[in-house]
Amino acid sequence: MTATCTITDWVCLACGTLCDDLTLTLDPSGPIAQLEPDCGPARLWWERVAQTASGPVAAVNGQPTSFQTALDCAAERIRAARSPRLVGLDATSLEGQRAAVALAERIGAVIDSGSAEARARLAAMARVGRCSATFGEVHARADQILIWACDPTTTHPRFLTRFVDPPGRFAVAPRNVIVVGSTPNATSARASLCLSVRPEQRIAALATLLALLRCAPIRSEQVAATTGQTLDAWTTLADALRRARYGVVVTDSTLDDPVEYEALLRLVRALNQRPDGRFVHLSLGLPGNAAGAEAVLGWQAGYAPDVTFAAGYPAMGVPDLEHDLTIELGSAFNLNRAPAAAVATIRIAPDATVTPPEPAVAIASSALGISESGTVIRSDGLALPVLSVVPSSRPSVAAILRELLQRLPDAAEQGTSP
Amino acid sequence: MSGRLWVIRGGRVIDPANGVDEVRDIWIDADRIVAPPADPESRPARLLDARGAVVMPGGIDVHCHIAGPKVNAARLMQPEISREAPPRPRRAGFRSGTGGVVPTSFTTGYRYAGLGYTFACDAAIAPLAARQAHHELADTPVIDKAFLILLGNDHFALERIGQGRASALRDYLAWMLGATRGYGVKVVNPGGIERWKQAQGTTSSLDDPVPGFDVTPRAILTEIARAVDELGLPHPVHIHGLNLGLPGNAASTLELMKALDGHRAHLAHIQFHSYAGDPSDQESMASGVEPLADYVNAHDHLSLDVGQILFGPTTSMTADSAVAEYLHRLTGRKWLSHDVELETGCGVVPIEYRHTQFIHALQWAIGLEWFLRVNDPWKLALSTDHPNGGSYLAYPRIIGWLMSRALRDEVWAALPAPARSRSALADLDREYTLAEIAIITRAAPARMLGLADRGHLGPGARADVTIYRDDPDRVRMFELPRWVIKSGQIVIDDSELRAAPDGLTLHNAPAHDDAIIPEIRDHFDRHASIRFAHFPLRSEEAP
Numbered sequence: 028m029t030a031t032c033t034i035t036d037w038v039c040l041a042c043g044t045l046c047d048d049l050t051l052t053l054d055p056s057g058p059i060a061q062l063e064p065d066c067g068p069a070r071l072w073w074e075r076v077a078q079t080a081s082g083p084v085a086a087v088n089g090q091p092t093s094f095q096t097a098l099d100c101a102a103e104r105i106r107a108a109r110s111p112r113l114v115g116l117d118a119t120s121l122e123g124q125r126a127a128v129a130l131a132e133r134i135g136a137v138i139d140s141g142s143a144e145a146r147a148r149l150a151a152m153a154r155v156g157r158c159s160a161t162f163g164e165v166h167a168r169a170d171q172i173l174i175w176a177c178d179p180t181t182t183h184p185r186f187l188t189r190f191v192d193p194p195g196r197f198a199v200a201p202r203n204v205i206v207v208g209s210t211p212n213a214t215s216a217r218a219s220l221c222l223s224v225r226p227e228q229r230i231a232a233l234a235t236l237l238a239l240l241r242c243a244p245i246r247s248e249q250v251a252a253t254t255g256q257t258l259d260a261w262t263t264l265a266d267a268l269r270r271a272r273y274g275v276v277v278t279d280s281t282l283d284d285p286v287e288y289e290a291l292l293r294l295v296r297a298l299n300q301r302p303d304g305r306f307v308h309l310s311l312g313l314p315g316n317a318a319g320a321e322a323v324l325g326w327q328a329g330y331a332p333d334v335t336f337a338a339g340y341p342a343m344g345v346p347d348l349e350h351d352l353t354i355e356l357g358s359a360f361n362l363n364r365a366p367a368a369a370v371a372t373i374r375i376a377p378d379a380t381v382t383p384p385e386p387a388v389a390i391a392s393s394a395l396g397i398s399e400s401g402t403v404i405r406s407d408g409l410a411l412p413v414l415s416v417v418p419s420s421r422p423s424v425a426a427i428l429r430e431l432l433q434r435l436p437d438a439a440e441q442g443t444s445p
Numbered sequence: 446m447s448g449r450l451w452v453i454r455g456g457r458v459i460d461p462a463n464g465v466d467e468v469r470d471i472w473i474d475a476d477r478i479v480a481p482p483a484d485p486e487s488r489p490a491r492l493l494d495a496r497g498a499v500v501m502p503g504g505i506d507v508h509c510h511i512a513g514p515k516v517n518a519a520r521l522m523q524p525e526i527s528r529e530a531p532p533r534p535r536r537a538g539f540r541s542g543t544g545g546v547v548p549t550s551f552t553t554g555y556r557y558a559g560l561g562y563t564f565a566c567d568a569a570i571a572p573l574a575a576r577q578a579h580h581e582l583a584d585t586p587v588i589d590k591a592f593l594i595l596l597g598n599d600h601f602a603l604e605r606i607g608q609g610r611a612s613a614l615r616d617y618l619a620w621m622l623g624a625t626r627g628y629g630v631k632v633v634n635p636g637g638i639e640r641w642k643q644a645q646g647t648t649s650s651l652d653d654p655v656p657g658f659d660v661t662p663r664a665i666l667t668e669i670a671r672a673v674d675e676l677g678l679p680h681p682v683h684i685h686g687l688n689l690g691l692p693g694n695a696a697s698t699l700e701l702m703k704a705l706d707g708h709r710a711h712l713a714h715i716q717f718h719s720y721a722g723d724p725s726d727q728e729s730m731a732s733g734v735e736p737l738a739d740y741v742n743a744h745d746h747l748s749l750d751v752g753q754i755l756f757g758p759t760t761s762m763t764a765d766s767a768v769a770e771y772l773h774r775l776t777g778r779k780w781l782s783h784d785v786e787l788e789t790g791c792g793v794v795p796i797e798y799r800h801t802q803f804i805h806a807l808q809w810a811i812g813l814e815w816f817l818r819v820n821d822p823w824k825l826a827l828s829t830d831h832p833n834g835g836s837y838l839a840y841p842r843i844i845g846w847l848m849s850r851a852l853r854d855e856v857w858a859a860l861p862a863p864a865r866s867r868s869a870l871a872d873l874d875r876e877y878t879l880a881e882i883a884i885i886t887r888a889a890p891a892r893m894l895g896l897a898d899r900g901h902l903g904p905g906a907r908a909d910v911t912i913y914r915d916d917p918d919r920v921r922m923f924e925l926p927r928w929v930i931k932s933g934q935i936v937i938d939d940s941e942l943r944a945a946p947d948g949l950t951l952h953n954a955p956a957h958d959d960a961i962i963p964e965i966r967d968h969f970d971r972h973a974s975i976r977f978a979h980f981p982l983r984s985e986e987a988p
């Protein structure tokens with residue numbers, strides 16, 4: 028039996044915190060022997076994704092085949108398709124995403140993010156802008172943390188312990204944590220103030236806070252009726268926000284109503300009108316590389332998170348089209364991803380050949396963060412390098428997509444040169 | 446080798462760096478310009494007939510914003526711009542994209558090439574954004590690129606400056622350039638962004654304190670300028686000073702110029718820093734160019750780019766968060782702000798410059814005053830601070846105003862009288878020659894950036910060449926080059942984009958003492974949200 032292997036500064040892709048500080052000790056046979064610091068979703072993710080490495084490299088109509096044959100089949104189907112669609116762009120590295128957008132453009136595909144949060148956030152941002160910060164700024168400066176309708180202690184287990192609990196350069200601990208939402212939950216247990224509000228009451232709650240900040244007239248009966256909390260409770264909360272030297276509102280991917288999103292960004296902007304305090308918004312991402320997908324689409328296509336290349340140039344959004352072909356990337360990447368509504372025609376993922384439903388063409392890639400290197404972007408915009416820690420003979424998603432692109436040549440030759 | 450030799454025959458070659466303005470041939474071998482073959486009988490593999498045309502080195506943009514999260518945020522915050530501008534459809538060999546003032550990365554590269562530009566320097570990349578910026582620049586074809594790393598509000602640098610540890614600062618800058626694959630060092634509102642992030646306003650004078658750090662803007666500027674000089678970096682420290690956009694800022698700009706005496710420095714978008722008047726009263730604004738230009742004319746340590754504004758809609762984007770917030774409050778437009786740990790901020794606000802607006806009209810005149818008042822064109826580069834003052838696509842219009850007083854007068858006549866009373870632009874008769882245009886658009890920016898093999902057409906230079914029709918309509922001439930050659934390859938032929946090779950991204954990695962690394966590691970361990978090991982780019986990330 029060979030020795031265990033220890034990897035320092037491992038990057039965990041199991042949730043949007045994208046912790047890059049883990050020490051991972053592996054048994055010779057592969058499973059995690061030790062994870063330091065330990066984190067439940069991280070272990071689960073490793074075990075789930077690592078076990079996909081044993082399936083066939085490729086399959087066509089369920090029959091194992093060679094990588095090259097599967098690529099030929101995929102290319103043939105793409106050539107025959109009239110209305111292709113690409114999903115799962117968030118499930119691959121920046122390198123994979125650059126290749127995927129190039130492919131989508133060449134074949135005139137629609138890129139469907141499937142993310143209501145991203146749609147709501149970007150729509151709100153296009154109306155009012157957004158004040159945000161990196162996780163390290165929260166650590167360095169934040170004194171008031173408003174957790175809005177989410178429960179990071181459960182969904183992003185190390186976010187608060189890494190960036191909020193310890194003191195920062197300009198911030199003392201403990202910092203004031205306030206929770207608003209469907210409480211109690213694991214995060215509200217540690218909050219100094221907690222207001223239970225049902226989802227349909229949240230827009231009224233934001234309007235109340237905004238009115239309080241602007242000292243606009245408010246009717247207390249109406250506040251109680253629309254928000255489920257008394258005007259006094261909101262006044263206490265507004266006062267706490269007003270006192271913030273550097274305040275942060277934290278939301279997660281369940282915030283998917285564009286109206287609520289816009290109200291929230293307006294609240295943050297209003298809090299920045301104070302001469303002596305700053306306020307920022309932080310959106311905790313889903314597992315994977317959704318921020319990378321937004322970035323690549325931004326610079327290659329000008330729009331995000333959904334783009335259609337059906338007309339030969341980028342256009343915003345997902346048109347109402349029937350698709351006769353779906354290319355799906357990286358389905359094993361996200362533990363919580365809902366099963367695809369339609370069966371993919373072509374699936375490129377670590378578990379493509381093992382996880383049902385069975386696509387027409389399945390190509391098994393290496394697994395980012397385990398057997399594949401690449402770049403990922405955190406929801407706060409910081410790009411991180413992810414390194415392969417277990418060797419694999421399987422190609423990366425980026426390499427597979429580039430092979431596919433080569434099989435789908437441009438219609439004409441490139442221009443002349445001397 | 447001679448099998449690949451080819452020639453651009455018979456054009457009027459304007460190559461100010463080599464003192465050339467005459468009809469001659471330019472010989473090219475692979476990606477380099479070479480001396481004419483000794484054997485007069487030798488036949489070129491290809492002959493490009495440039496008789497009657499004007500041949501210049503490829504254009505060089507010393508200051509623009511074309512990559513990094515802030516440019517991307519500007520795209521995503523303003524889908525309306527992309528929707529309204531005609532898109533660029535995909536065609537064989539070329540990628541599609543959106544247009545407007547913040548085009549997509551591929552369009553950015555194609556458009557620069559179409560304008561006869563072959564090099565662009567992104568002037569503001571946060572160290573933590575370098576990884577993404579390299580990806581974007583790899584998707585920006587044809588042109589070669591470089592970027593400057595923001596370090597004027599960097600905590601580690603500020604601490605070392607406060608401690609008076611010049612060699613530690615120097616080692617840090619050198620290490621940082623290597624780690625980010627950056628080309629040079631940028632300082633934006635030194636200490637002022639940090640102060641703004643602390644909600645204590647921004648710094649307005651060179652001697653304001655930066656809370657939490659034992660430094661002043663003056664110390665930051667002079668110590669970083671010194672370190673950059675001592676490292677022998679090809680480009681001096683690149684400075685966006687204090688009080689950008691505020692009436693009365695010319696006084697602090699003059700102070701800044703004096704403070705830098707004895708150091709090399711490049712002052713970016715100087716137009717935005719040259720206003721007389723009272724900071725609390727917009728209506729008091731007037732041109733403050735003359736004394737500043739006098740200082741520049743009398744001293745040799747400074748270079749400038751102008752940051753000319755154009756009338757029309759554009760996007761303001763800056764690392765100077767305080768400026769973006771100010772613009773948001775002034776205009777009420779949407780506002781994006783992003784604080785980046787350890788170093789900087791970032792702000793984006795849409796803006797529309799109107800010729801009927803007193804301030805905007807004055808800004809237009811102030812930019813042109815700079816071009817006309819600096820006697821030595823080698824000290825000055827053409828820029829719009831793309832896209833802040835306007836798109837780089839407007840350069841030909843600016844060239845038109847510089848070469849023709851009559852064209853300037855047409856615009857001037859339509860400006861509001863109060864603006865015309867606050868600038869002496871109408872008294873300036875100077876008209877640029879073609880050779881002077883070649884200086885401010887290629888030769889001088891190449892020299893400022895320390896790009897020894899660019900901005901000229903001598904043997905050994907990179908074969909980046911732009912060939913214009915000698916059109917008396919100079920705006921049209923510079924808008925549509927006849928041919929553009931990038932690294933020896935014809936990329937624009939008959940004003941059409943014919944090829945889009947990948948360009949290079951240049952960087953500098955000066956030597957440093959590794960003893961600084963444990964200190965940087967400790968700084969990351971205590972303050973950064975990513976591990977130190979993940980900060981430096983690996984060689985395969987930025988070849």
Ligand code: SF4
Pocket residue numbers: 039040041042043044045046049066067068069183184185186
């Ligand atoms: S908090 Fe999230 S990213 Fe961090 S270790 Fe746990 S699961 Fe992984």
Ligand SMILES: [Zn+2]
Pocket residue numbers: 508509510568569713714830833
């Ligand atoms: Zn700039």
